[in-house]
Amino acid sequence: MDDSWDTHRMNERWKMVSSDSAYMSSTEDGQTPTAITYPYNEELTHKTILVGDSGVGKTSLLVQFDQGKFIAGSFTSTVGIGFTNKVVDVDNLKVKLQIWDTAGQERFRSVTHAYYRDAQALLLLYDITSKPSFDNIRAWLTEIHEHAQKDVVIMLLGNKSDMAAERVVKTEDGEKLAKVMRDIFKWLCSPQQRRVFTLLMFFPSQEYGVPFMETSAKTGVNVDLAFQAIGKELKHRATQQPNEPKFQIHDYIESQKHKTGCCGP
Numbered sequence: 335m336d337d338s339w340d341t342h343r344m345n346e347r348w349k350m351v352s353s354d355s356a357y358m359s360s361t362e363d364g365q366t367p368t369a370i371t372y373p374y375n376e377e378l379t380h381k382t383i384l385v386g387d388s389g390v391g392k393t394s395l396l397v398q399f400d401q402g403k404f405i406a407g408s409f410t411s412t413v414g415i416g417f418t419n420k421v422v423d424v425d426n427l428k429v430k431l432q433i434w435d436t437a438g439q440e441r442f443r444s445v446t447h448a449y450y451r452d453a454q455a456l457l458l459l460y461d462i463t464s465k466p467s468f469d470n471i472r473a474w475l476t477e478i479h480e481h482a483q484k485d486v487v488i489m490l491l492g493n494k495s496d497m498a499a500e501r502v503v504k505t506e507d508g509e510k511l512a513k514v515m516r517d518i519f520k521w522l523c524s525p526q527q528r529r530v531f532t533l534l535m536f537f538p539s540q541e542y543g544v545p546f547m548e549t550s551a552k553t554g555v556n557v558d559l560a561f562q563a564i565g566k567e568l569k570h571r572a573t574q575q576p577n578e579p580k581f582q583i584h585d586y587i588e589s590q591k592h593k594t595g596c597c598g599p
C-alpha cells in the first residue's frame with residue numbers, strides 16, 4: 335500500500351500544515367484573541383471506501399459518479415479492489431476523494447479488510463431488490479467495527495431505486511436501520527453485545543443515526559449528493575475548531591434531497 339495512506343503520517347502532515355497556517359486575530363490592545371482560522375489544505379486526499387454484498391452496485395455507483403454513465407448488461411464482479419480519484423467542490427474549495435471500490439464476494443474479504451484501516455469515510459450499500467443484501471448490513475457493520483477507524487464517517491445507501499417493481503426493502507426499513515446503526519456500532523464496542531440488538535431496533539436512542547438515502551447508479555439519483563455530502567463532512571472535520579458547531583450532514587442531505595426530488599425512481 336502507498337505510504338501516503340498511513341493515517342498517522344497524514345495526521346502529522348495535517349498538524350504541521352494547520353499549525354503553520356493557523357492565525358489569531360486580536361483586539362487593538364493585542365490581548366484578546368477573537369478568532370482562529372484553520373484554512374483547508376487542498377492537498378489533502380481523503381480515502382473513502384465502498385462496501386456491501388456482491389452485486390449491490392458499488393462499481394456502478396462509482397462509474398456513475400466518475401463518468402456520469404451506467405453500463406447495463408452482464409455483471410462482472412470486482413476482483414480484489416480498485417480506486418478512483420475524484421475532486422468535489424465544497425464551498426469553493428477542492429476536496430480530493432480517493433474512492434476505493436471493494437469486491438463484495440466473500441473470498442476477497444481478507445484482501446479488502448486491509449483497506450478499511452485508513453478510510454475516513456465508508457459508503458455501505460445494499461440493493462433495494464435484495465433482502466439478503468439488506469440483512470447482511472449488520473454483518474458488514476461488525477466487519478467495519480473490527481477493521482475501520484472508530485470515527486469513520488458511515489453512510490447507508492439503498493441502491494437500485496429505479497427498480498421500483500422489484501423492490502423488496504421498503505424505504506422506511508432503510509431509514510429505520512440507519513437510525514440505529516450508530517447505536518449498533520457503539521454496542522459492538524460494549525461487552526453486553528448480543529442481548530441488546532433487538533432492543534435497539536425497537537428503542538433507538540435519541541441520537542441521530544447514520545445518514546441514509548436511496549440511490550440509483552442507473553439514473554444517477556442521489557449519486558453526486560452522496561459523495562458531495564461525504565466531501566463536505568470530511569472538509570469540515572479537517573478544519574473544525576473546538577468550539578465550532580459540527581457540520582450537520584443529515585440536515586444537508588435532507589435539504590438537498592428535497593431539491594432533487596429525492597427518493598423517486
Ligand SMILES: Nc1nc2c(ncn2[C@@H]2O[C@H](COP(=O)(O)OP(=O)(O)OP(=O)(O)O)[C@@H](O)[C@H]2O)c(=O)[nH]1
Nearest residue numbers: 388389390391392393394409411412438494551552
Ligand atoms: N437497475 C439498476 N441496476 C444496477 C444498479 N446498480 C448496479 N446495477 C446492476 O447490478 C449489477 C451489479 O452491479 P455492480 O456495480 O457490478 O455490483 P458490485 O456491488 O460492484 O458487485 P461486486 O463487484 O461483485 O462486489 C450489474 O448488472 C449492474 O448493471 C442500479 O442502480 N440500477
